[in-house]
Amino acid sequence: MSTSTLTSELWAPQTRNNPLPFYARIRQEAPVVRMMDPYFQTPVWIVTRYKEAVELLRDNRFTKDQDKLPENSPARMKRIDSLEAINQHMLSADPPDHTRLRTIVSKAFTPRRVEELRPRVTAIAQRLLDDAQPKGSMDLLDAFAFPLPVTVIAEMLGVPTQDQDQFREWTNVIINPPVNGDMGPLQKAGMEFLHYFQQLMARRRAEPRDDLLTALMMAEEQGDRLSPVELVSMLFLLLVAGHETTVNLMGNGVWALLKHPEQLERLRANPALIDSAVEEMLRYRGPVETTTYRWALQDTELHGQVIPAGEGVLASLMAADHDPAQFPEPERFDITREPNRHIAFGFGIHFCLGAPLARLEATVALNLLLERMPRLRLAVDERELRWREGILVHGLQRLPVAF
Ligand code: HEM
Numbered sequence: 127m128s129t130s131t132l133t134s135e136l137w138a139p140q141t142r143n144n145p146l147p148f149y150a151r152i153r154q155e156a157p158v159v160r161m162m163d164p165y166f167q168t169p170v171w172i173v174t175r176y177k178e179a180v181e182l183l184r185d186n187r188f189t190k191d192q193d194k195l196p197e198n199s200p201a202r203m204k205r206i207d208s209l210e211a212i213n214q215h216m217l218s219a220d221p222p223d224h225t226r227l228r229t230i231v232s233k234a235f236t237p238r239r240v241e242e243l244r245p246r247v248t249a250i251a252q253r254l255l256d257d258a259q260p261k262g263s264m265d266l267l268d269a270f271a272f273p274l275p276v277t278v279i280a281e282m283l284g285v286p287t288q289d290q291d292q293f294r295e296w297t298n299v300i301i302n303p304p305v306n307g308d309m310g311p312l313q314k315a316g317m318e319f320l321h322y323f324q325q326l327m328a329r330r331r332a333e334p335r336d337d338l339l340t341a342l343m344m345a346e347e348q349g350d351r352l353s354p355v356e357l358v359s360m361l362f363l364l365l366v367a368g369h370e371t372t373v374n375l376m377g378n379g380v381w382a383l384l385k386h387p388e389q390l391e392r393l394r395a396n397p398a399l400i401d402s403a404v405e406e407m408l409r410y411r412g413p414v415e416t417t418t419y420r421w422a423l424q425d426t427e428l429h430g431q432v433i434p435a436g437e438g439v440l441a442s443l444m445a446a447d448h449d450p451a452q453f454p455e456p457e458r459f460d461i462t463r464e465p466n467r468h469i470a471f472g473f474g475i476h477f478c479l480g481a482p483l484a485r486l487e488a489t490v491a492l493n494l495l496l497e498r499m500p501r502l503r504l505a506v507d508e509r510e511l512r513w514r515e516g517i518l519v520h521g522l523q524r525l526p527v528a529f
Pocket of ligand 1: 218365367368371375413414443476477484
């Protein structure tokens with residue numbers, strides 16, 4: 127199939143609403159296929175098989191650091207100035223920078239440290255459900271799945287929770303830029319983000335607190351551990367990751383449960399199944415459809431294709447997690463699936479730093495939701511549900527439920 131046919135199919139609204147049939151087809155045809163990124167108008171290669179996706183994510187012939195690419199490579203030509211100031215984070219770095227940046231914050235995200243947040247996560251979830259309960263219906267995303275992780279990450283970082291609508295707008299533009307190629311909104315959102323953080327840091331410098339922002343600013347002041355650009359970029363990455371992912375784990379997870387009433391009943395009957403249910407939600411409709419780019423450092427052979435120097439490759443995590451070679455009956459949603467070695471959190475050195483936090487939030491919140499709303503159900507016809515446009519984040523636009 128031609129590059130342009132594949133491209134328009136991958137981004138077509140009907141594929142966005144269910145990408146799996148498309149991925150099943152291209153996974154069968156070839157291990158890596160070439161498309162065009164409609165936002166940047168640059169070539170993008172996509173890997174869809176599980177084994178090949180895992181291999182790609184540990185293949186050091188590819189880089190995450192655009193500065194290492196030839197000057198005239200497409201990725202460098204399409205850079206957006208204002209985003210450069212917030213893009214110098216661990217997900218755009220190779221070792222040793224990657225190791226240095228990740229080490230600075232990794233302590234805050236270990237399973238042990240994250241476990242200490244359980245009472246706070248529970249309290250926030252209870253409060254949101256208290257607010258929703260008398261109403262009888264809600265958009266699950268707006269009223270529950272979004273405010274919970276956003277409040278948690280904002281509190282950890284020390285960012286005022288009342289600014290969350292503003293962040294939602296900025297992150298949305300940055301993650302889903304307009305397909306018409308107009309980079310103005312992206313440029314503007316990047317700039318506003320930067321200014322916001324600069325002001326916040328000035329306030330925190332005058333008045334330090336016990337939060338990640340203060341800790342990161344101290345790391346910066348200690349000299350060569352963190353540059354000013356890296357500091358702002360780190361805040362940006364954590365905030366975006368905290369805004370765009372767990373919300374969709376909960377949204378996609380509740381959607382999957384409501385579509386499979388027998389699985390929902392099993393979970394209600396035995397809430398201890400929540401851990402394995404959340405793993406299956408991650409595999410079945412994970413919130414991150416494709417990884418970020420890995421760029422070829424030089425002309426690189428990948429499964430019989432030559433990826434020209436400077437061109438980018440993505441792994442489709444969703445396709446890999448539905449590869450029948452790895453998961454028997456991949457379309458079956460089974461909350462006790464075992465083994466379930468999904469790669470919804472990525473793989474290798476960039477494996478999601480926030481995985482323990484996301485797992486804690488989802489298990490706590492979903493069990494409380496089911497416990498307090500025994501009659502939870504979709505409030506619209508399933509066919510009215512719409513999924514979001516981009517290929518990075520896989521999530522519903524709205525999820526109206528009644529209870
Ligand atoms: C990286 C998924 C929640 C922080 C990643 C990657 C994936 C991912 C797939 C790797 C991307 C790549 O290799 O291109 C998810 C999912 C989440 C989630 C499915 C929720 C269900 C979070 C949360 C945080 C977070 C809550 C923190 C607040 C990060 C960071 C990285 C990352 C910092 C970069 C790690 C590195 O480069 O070493 N995540 N994420 N994530 N995630 Fe998450």
